[in-house]
Amino acid sequence: MATTRGFFGRRRESERDPRLPPGQYDVGAGWPVLTAEATPRVDADRWSITVDGLVDTPTTWTLRELRLLPPSVYAGDIHCVTTWSKLDTNFTGISFDTLLDAVGVRPEATFVVETSTTGYTTNLPLDDVRGGKAWIVWEHEGKPLTREHGGPVRMLVPHLYFWKSAKWIERITLLDHDEPGFWEVNGYHERGDPWREQRFDGD
Numbered sequence: 134m135a136t137t138r139g140f141f142g143r144r145r146e147s148e149r150d151p152r153l154p155p156g157q158y159d160v161g162a163g164w165p166v167l168t169a170e171a172t173p174r175v176d177a178d179r180w181s182i183t184v185d186g187l188v189d190t191p192t193t194w195t196l197r198e199l200r201l202l203p204p205s206v207y208a209g210d211i212h213c214v215t216t217w218s219k220l221d222t223n224f225t226g227i228s229f230d231t232l233l234d235a236v237g238v239r240p241e242a243t244f245v246v247e248t249s250t251t252g253y254t255t256n257l258p259l260d261d262v263r264g265g266k267a268w269i270v271w272e273h274e275g276k277p278l279t280r281e282h283g284g285p286v287r288m289l290v291p292h293l294y295f296w297k298s299a300k301w302i303e304r305i306t307l308l309d310h311d312e313p314g315f316w317e318v319n320g321y322h323e324r325g326d327p328w329r330e331q332r333f334d335g336d
């Protein structure tokens with residue numbers, strides 16, 4: 134018994150990284166670009182974000198105003214539904230909780246819709262963007278977010294598939310009902326939890 138232990142106990146090359154959800158592979162140092170629409174040119178000095186809908190005080194912030202709020206970093210993994218995952222990413226911005234606290238969430242709010250300047254939308258349960266689970270970010274690895282990755286500012290909801298993280302975010306609306314966004318209308322899952330492989334509607 135004792136003789137086999139070292140052999141079978143050794144970590145094998147083929148062993149899956151426990152950070153990879155089912156059906157995902159590690160994309161390594163690269164970072165694929167996935168954009169359904171033409172990449173917009175958004176001027177950081179003219180960009181703003183509005184949080185509205187079922188809130189006490191609908192509010193708009195410029196990037197300069199966001200930078201005055203307490204910063205928040207996400208360090209961890211991201212998972213695209215097309216099966217790549219990128220491990221150990223690092224994004225800087227603010228926690229979305231900071232904006233929710235500022236606008237005052239009305240009790241009847243249960244869902245949000247993120248809207249990009251391009252018109253891309255994605256829907257989420259409100260609980261998936263509060264409680265330290267969502268960020269509004271403008272830096273990746275300490276550098277300004279590039280245009281193709283959603284710069285100047287994108288949403289980041291890393292515990293769900295990455296299509297729930299709108300690039301070139303400009304509005305987040307709180308609703309009392311679900312309103313399927315761009316990919317959700319096209320057959321993707323309402324929630325998109327990578328650990329449950331919620332890729333398509335009905336998964």
Ligand SMILES: Nc1nc2c(c(=O)[nH]1)N[C@H]1C(S)=C(S)[C@@H](COP(=O)(O)O)O[C@H]1N2
Nearest residue numbers: 166167168169213249253282295296298300
């Ligand atoms: N505005 C906008 N946001 C978007 C998308 C898009 O096509 N348009 N694609 C989504 C999808 S499917 C993914 S995987 C990620 C891709 O982000 P990346 O190009 O920075 O990797 O952005 C998400 N946010």
Ligand SMILES: [Mo]
Nearest residue numbers: 167213214296
């Ligand atoms: Mo994606």
